[in-house]
Amino acid sequence: MSEIANVFLQIALIVLIALLFPCVYRVLIGPSPADRLQALETITTLLIGIIIVLAILQRSAFVIDVGMALAAFAFIATLAIARYLAEGRVF
Amino acid sequence: MRLSTFVFAVPMAVLWMGLTSRTTLESFGVGYLLSAAILLARPPRLRLNVARLPGQLWALFVYALILFRDIVLSGIDVARRVLSPDMRLKLGIITVPTGDTRKSPFVAALSADVITLTPGELVVEIEGDDTLYVHCLDAEASARTADQVQARRLALLLRIMGRETDE
Amino acid sequence: MIQIVCLIVLFSLAILTPLVARQVRSDRQGMFLSLVLMALFGAFLLQLPAVTSGTAEQFSAGWMPQIGLSFSFMLDGLSLLFALVITGVGAAVMLYAGYYFDKPEESTRFFALIMAFTGSMLALVMAGNLITLFIAWEGTSILSFLLIGFKGKDQEARRSASQALMITGGGGLALLAGLLLLGSAAGSYELADIAASGEALQMHPWIGAILILIFIGCFTKSAQFPFHFWLPNAMSAPSPASAFLHSATMVKAGVYLLARLQPTLGDLPLWTTALPVFGLVTLGFGALVALRQTDLKGMLAYSTISQLGALVALIGLPESHGIKAAMVGILAHALYKGTLFLVVGAVDHAAETRDIRILGGLRRTLPGFAWVTLIAGLSMAGMPPLFGFVSKELMIEAVIQQPIALAVMGVSAALTVTLALRLYLEVFILPPRETALPAHEAHHLPRGMVIGPGVLAAASIVAGIGIAPLITPLVEPAVGTDTRLYLFPPEGINQAFLMSMLALAVGAGVFAIRRVWLAWRLPTLITGPQVYRAAVSGVESFGDLLLRSQNGKIRNYLMVILLSVLILIALPILILDRGLPIPPILLTTAADVLKAVLLILSLLATAASILLDRHLLAALALGAAGYAIGGIFLLEPAPDVALVQFLVETLATVLIIVILARTSTEERKRAISTLWGGVSRRGVWRDAALSAAIGAAVTTFALAAVSSRQGRTTIADWHLANALPQVGVNDVVAGIITDFRGTDTVIEISVFGIAALGVLTLLARPVPGRTRILIRRRRRRSDTQLKDALQEDAETPELLLYRSRFTNPVTQLAASIILPIAVLIALGHILYAGAAPGDGFTAGVIIGLGIALWFVVYGYEDTKRRLPWLHPTPLIGFGLTLALVNALLPVLFGRAFLAFTPVNGIDIAEIKIASTTLFEIAICLAVFGGISTIMEAISHPRECEPL
Amino acid sequence: MPISEVVGLVFVGIGVFFSLVGVVGIIRLPDVYSRIHASGKVSTLGIIGLLVGAAFLLPDVTLKAFVLALLLVITSPVASHAIAAAAHRQGIAPVQAVRDDLSGKRTAIPPNM
Amino acid sequence: MNTLFALATGAMFAMGVFQLLRRDLIKAAMGFYILFTAINLLFLAVGAYDGVVPAYVNSDNTLDGQPSDPLVQALILTAIVISFGSYALLLGLIAVSSRRFRTVDSDEVDQLKG
């Protein structure tokens, strides 16, 4: 991979990292729990994005395996929380 | 043993190849066997017919393309709105009946998923397996086209499912 | 050999009596046992010639050489003298006791105890080893405790028993320390060796401590002032026990030990001062106090104390002046005091009181006892020609050179005369002094009851008259020198004789004016029991104070623990701080930036989880922190760990949400309102300071750890080099987990499995008859609304409450798509565990999450109905069994536990099949079972727990 | 620089761009429902862009990237819907709504935290 | 970077301890969880090397660069499983405690004293 690509990807990574902070801001200010939950969901998604860029940078497919687990299963927690918010119970 | 078991095992086998990063025929075979075993243990509820299968697959392919186009287009649209100073929002929640006479939950679920997947539209509530309440960034535009879009969507979905519209 | 025989006989009797003799009348029991003791008495008597000539058999066998304990017994003059007293008095007491007890079950218990006691007492006096002696010593204390508390229903008896045990047992501990030090100083615990090393011992630096400890032991046992007070209280014991233990034998154990050690240590100044001082004080004190007692037994007890004091004082006299008198005194006292105790027991039986103020004129009902009392009383008073006279003469003679001792001895002798007169006259002859108190009509007693005391009283006469031929041979070997005993001084009337005559006269005089001194009101001094009780309650209040620290507040406990650790850990940090290198923080690559950001993010999220005063939000923050940590793992780069972290974090979030849902909002609100308001501001600062200090310590560790990375060799190098060649994996972490450290994994999944089982048992344990469907009243807030909303698709009333609007087509579709995908992913993790991130554990968590999704979407009832094949608990069991069988099978074939066994010849899609594959499957099943079990438990609708 | 790399980087750029758009939306948009739209964009277009880029830049992960995208397409709308439904059931009304078909069906369940 | 890591580990510990000392049992349980996370960070810190590639060996038993310490990773994995099991159990206990003692305030769960 060329140096330019490397630099480009590093910048992409830093942008994605920077994007985490507005989401954290949203998590902190809310106002509704759903807002926070949604911001967290975004953070998770951004993490997946970061993982992908990282995989390219490190030339490592293993890293994507980890992102896969996040993509497939992180929403379960979101679902549980959402249901709790909606109904005051999970089950 | 249902046909659907062996058909659905194919995409799962592809999934398997992706999961294990091995794009060989051998790997596909292993994935297919494992997937078939899983599906045998828990057969899908969908019933398939050999004769209709090619049509269904074609419909799926077509719909995937359409969906991809919709996602990209509305994505660009939403990006423009979000980045513009006044955002030109016309927020609102509209009612979108699935239009499925059989009130199939499967149709409702797929419709809802597809709607939500499209930027600018979001299913907030599902009522009675046939009524979707959709939050839109541009409620007016969506309301205008909703019925028509849903009709097209339903038709494709039913074709994918192997059901005729009038059934 | 006789030692062993008699021990075997007595202890067998102790065990057998309660077993076989329940149907036998008590007097027959007594008679039999008396005969046994008489036989033993005879047997001991037959040893006399051998003992005198010093050829008596010694018995010694190894026991526990490591602690210097040998099973050794001897029989010398001193032992024999005591043995004869024990068996002789014992025989009389047994005879008496047979009549004393009405119920056979009481008497069998008594006889069992008394036989064991006799055995212990004999073992004590015959022991040839210090520790053996101590064992017997403690045995007598314990049996005394049981006998004093014989009437356990009586609170006073229990208290006295406990008190006596405390005093004698406490003294016993001192004695033990003394004896162990003594043995250690002498280099041997054998009495013979100790006797031989007298010189060396007297020079030993510990000898003072040794003596004091031994004195404490002996004084407590022999009721010396100020430890005397347990003895009067011990009178709760049945009278035969009092006669035997608390007069004739056990209380003389201290005297015995002193006499035993006197030849070895008797020359020490401490010995010749402490013993006379304590002995004389006890002598005078006992004699004085005895007079004013109202309880007959109390009188006898104090009189006994007084006599014991005399004996101790005599043994403490320098140059063995008093030994002869002590030996004779032991004999004489055993005979007359034993008699008197038995009499008192009879009086108690007959008149149902022991109060001397009420008693009187019993001569008519108990004529035999009156005679017996007269004889024993006179012997006690020192009236010639009775044995007591000889004893008193010898005592006075022994101290004749020492004015103070002589004075005490004389006064006590006079007071003893008074006591004897009171006992005889006021009980048997004179009418009751205070008729105001209710008088009891005395009834007659069985005739045989008088035999025992009668024999003892007769012995007092016989021994007195036949003193030279009968007693001299007994005492001589015990004293060790040429001993001449005489009834009347052959030289004529000497000082001692005059003294004792004077004592008789004075004693009679004091008795005559008894109305005067009985009416005196003496100032009440602090008594022993008061001191004892004060000591005990002082100890108790200190205990209460300590227990206040156990205040039930977990936070306090944790704080103390953390603070202690902090103090302990501060020491090495402060001592050893050689200046840690603190490298500057440089962020050179995007990955570094990312790591820094993730670290900060995780810290921020963690801080948020602390600061947020909503549980849900705190839980969300915690989840965010966990994900950030996962990212850090990923950057390490440790993809395996990151994967697990993400999955576990997801599960943990689901879990805590469910737990939040299951606890009542009111309770949670109440608890979280204490976050800042419930503790004082100072408390918050205190917690913060403690936390900061601990954080600082950990930072130091971490800095030290990361700064020592350069040039380190670790066993991980070997793992890196050997993972592929040895166990055929590319993923070294996987190799470590399943092979190099596979046992950790076996145990770890067991931990996980049982934790899940625990959650299930806790939350859903079936209580028979209490199973009921939970109507979630705690969510009453929204229930009615939900019910209305759900009306249209209600199936059954129960399901109605569980069917959520959340169970809609979208979530249902997701659940049914994700589960097979999860299984597929899990299979991928298992089959490619050695080649990619993921292993059996992640596979289990993934399927578990798939199941968790079902529970979230469908709830308990529906999930159970839709996934009928799901039996989580047996899955745990199956997984663990599989793992263990997989690990143990190689052992059966002579290979190592969990040995790596590849299956060769199968090469499909780079899947490597080996024993580890089975292991991964087992792990997956156990973990999946565990998670499903937890899910099932926390989604369980039944409220089974009895509140 | 080979062409595949250029194409890959372009897609990465697109992915980052849509992620940026999504996050801007999260900050700018006025209510929870509209913010969920933005969030959804990050997941769909942003990640898909990055994945396509990865497929070009790292050819062995092409299939993997496809699978990841597929998983995201399956799960992301479910999560978005669930959050929206939760907001709705908590009684949160859409702001600046030109139309609200659910206005009569909103029951106010106070947040239970 | 390592310094920052060490500092973060310490800070995480401190926050865990602070959280653990709260009266609210659920908060304390979160502290429990934070502490175990912090321990994992510490283990990462004691790893033998500053790794740049995952601890995966190639088919010819070579490495692409300095790998991260695989042993500490294995230890962390074990610790995660165990601490997660404990955490689940703790939460279960707290849920039952809420049912049985009607409180999740640890100061009110104090019947055992003396």
Next chain:
Amino acid sequence: MTDTLLLGPIFIPLLGAAVGILLSREKTIQHAIGFAAGVLAWLCSIGVLAATLNGDLLTYRLGGWTPPYGIVLVGDLLSALFAVMATTVIAAGLLYALGCRDQSVSYPAFMPLFLCMGAGLNGALYTGDIFTLFVFIELMVIASVILVAISDNRLGLEAAIKYLFISAMGTLFLLIGIASLYATFGTLNMADIGRLLATGERPLLAQSAAVMLMCAFLLKSAVFPFHFWQPDFHTTAPTPVHAVLSSVVVKVGVYGLIRMMTLMFTAEAPLIQDLLVILGVIGICFGSLGALRTYDAKRLLAYSTFGQIGFILVGIGWGTAAALAGALVYAVNHAFIKSSLLMITGTVSSRKHNKSAKIADIGGLGKGMVLASGLYFLGGLSLAGVPPLNGFVSKVALVQGGIGTDEWVVFGLVVGAGMITLLYMTRTWQLIFQQPPADSLKTKPHGDSPLAPTLLIGLCIALGFFASPLLDVAARTVAQLGDPQVYIRAVLGG
């Protein structure tokens, strides 16, 4: 071949637990398997002890990997002796459980949990790897927490929560210690660490590792000031569990302390020993007085354990060979005495409907229970160190070890504390078995079976009369511990 015996005490119970979970519906089979596993484990541990008596060490390489790269089980005299103690009490506990009428014992999870607790305990004793030690301890802790939480005593839950929190502190200390050791020496094998510590200098991390490990072990043995959990946790446990917890599980910390001081931190040992004497003395005072004043007969025994551990620590702290041997003998004897006493108390209190052992409730409860009365009396005496029971032997052995240490105050205290033990044991005995029962006292006709405590008291008596073998083993153990190279060579070879 004999090395394989090391697997038995760990993996047979674990397998029993696994099968037990699998067969959770078949209570009879489950209990039979559990008991059989306990007995087999006991036999194996005896085999291990027998094989190590001649001074050889047993080592088992799990997975066949060479130490220090893999995990190794080591049976030296110390671990073998402690394991025999543990398995004996566990087997007795299982026997008690078979005849126990507690609700909690009837839960399907009970037997597997009990076996896991035993497996964890034995594993902690046998393992030669410090991280595996942590894993085994966790197995033991988690199992015991659940067992206490499901106890019939409703406050078991409270105790379990508290213990889980406090035990987490111990786990943290242990993990920090392990991390520090790994950071310093790059190995987890205790023999290897010992070897490296013996050669090299001691950086900060090694020192702090010593402190952290010590704290962890002190916490596991409930030593002041880490003791708070113990009375609560032990008292509320179901009787068979309480018996195991209070007698052998607490000894894990003692074992760990001895191991770390004799194998690894030999240079730091004198410092640690001084601390142990102080903590031990505090424990003796606190435990004895607590036992005297507490309100529950079971709790009394728990406090007593607190005190008895103090005696053991003092013995270790005195540091002489004789004192250490005395401490070992004390530890073993205490296990049998305490477990039997607890079981008898359980037998008696099982006659009450609420199974309470509160002193206010149990006056006269034992009226007519002649066997229980005798057993309790003997056990109490033994606990107080009254001859000729085994408690006496331990006391003498310990006190002899203290002679010549110049710590006369401690020496006096150790001797004197026996008096308080005597006081509270006899008081309680009188209360339960002598005092007339209150009129309101209602008893059940049947309680728990007294078979297990009878056997244990028999063992106590036997060990009182025939203590030589135990004393001998203890002396050999101390001799073996005196040279850490023996252990290191046996594990690492060469």
